[in-house]
Amino acid sequence: MMDWTDRHCRTFHRLMTRHARLYTEMVTAEAVIHGDRARLLGFDEAERPLALQLGGSDPAKLAQAAAIGEAAGYDEINLNVGCPSNRVQEGRFGACLMAEPELVAACVAAMAAQVRVPVTVKCRIGIDHQDSEADLSRFIATVADAGVRIFIVHARKAWLDGLSPKENREVPPLDYARVYRLKAARPDLTIVLNGGIETIEASAAHLAHVDGVMLGRAAYQTPYLLAGVDQALFGSAEPSLSRGEVLERLVPYVRAHLAQGGRLNSITRHVLGLYHGQPRARLFRRHLSEHGVGEGPGIDVLLDAMTLADGRAPPHSLSRSVAAE
Secondary structure, three states: OOOOOHHHHHHHHHHOOOOOEEEEEEEEEEHHHHHHHHHHHHHOHHOEEEEEEEEEEEOHHHHHHHHHHHHHHOOOEEEEEEEOHHHHHHOOOOOOOOHOOOHHHHHHHHHHOOOOOOOOOOOEEOOOEEHHOOOHHHHHHHHOOOOEEEEEEEEEOOOOOOOOOOHOOOOOOOOOHHHHHHHHOOOOOOOOOOOOOOEEEEEEOOOOOOEEEEHHHHHHHHHHHHHEEEEHHHHOOOOOOOOOHHHHHHHHHHHHHHOOOOHHHHOOOOOOOOOOOOOOOOHHHHHHHHHHOOOOHHHHHHHHHHHHHOOOOOOOOHHHHHOOO
């Protein structure tokens, strides 16, 4: 979820689930070592449990970045070996590394030697023509021998030559059964299933076969589904917040961000899908999209959008917008 699951997105998502583990967007080891760590790694304590997702192929640099991440307070360091984008391949990290399981093993071994938190791996079921069940088993075995006990497996292969990143999320068919069989063959490992999971009901069904599920696009595009996760999957007795309550709890965070010179849209771009499927969802999205961009908009734009979404009488300034609907 590069460029999407930043600290603002995670803060918003955490308001809806206390128990799900959140992951950062992928950050390269080079960026962690040499870049603006406050911007790249900063997070609010409320976001935890939280995993730092790294990209890279140099064992020494990944080990250094992992140590920096642990010192920053992350609960897990994840090596992404599943992203198929062109810029990732050019940097020799992401899904292309599935062709080099020994290198991945060297990377995670070096990382694990520097940290006490779990080092985990996110991968695909295969790449290009290296996509047989035997290939996946060999990759998992090689990396597991280096000490990794947790694998997050996207149940699609990745075509690195010929498909765009978007197509790689949609065109190769999902093969959940292969991931189920991997778990059955390796009961000693924690296997988390990723790819195409859109509902809590589907998540629960998969959990009969694997140890965990990861939600990606569904959690971003229809974020309110996260409000049911704690009760349905973690057995929590705490009631879910309503959509309006979620935004009310987000308001102090937005105010603080604006007071520090931040832009409203840096946060509100992540909440556009909150009312997905609700009667006034379009009003909510349109108001934030039209009035919340640039350097000028303040908290009133979000408050007005909340009023529109809840169906209350809108402020006078919005009467023309509402009438246009």
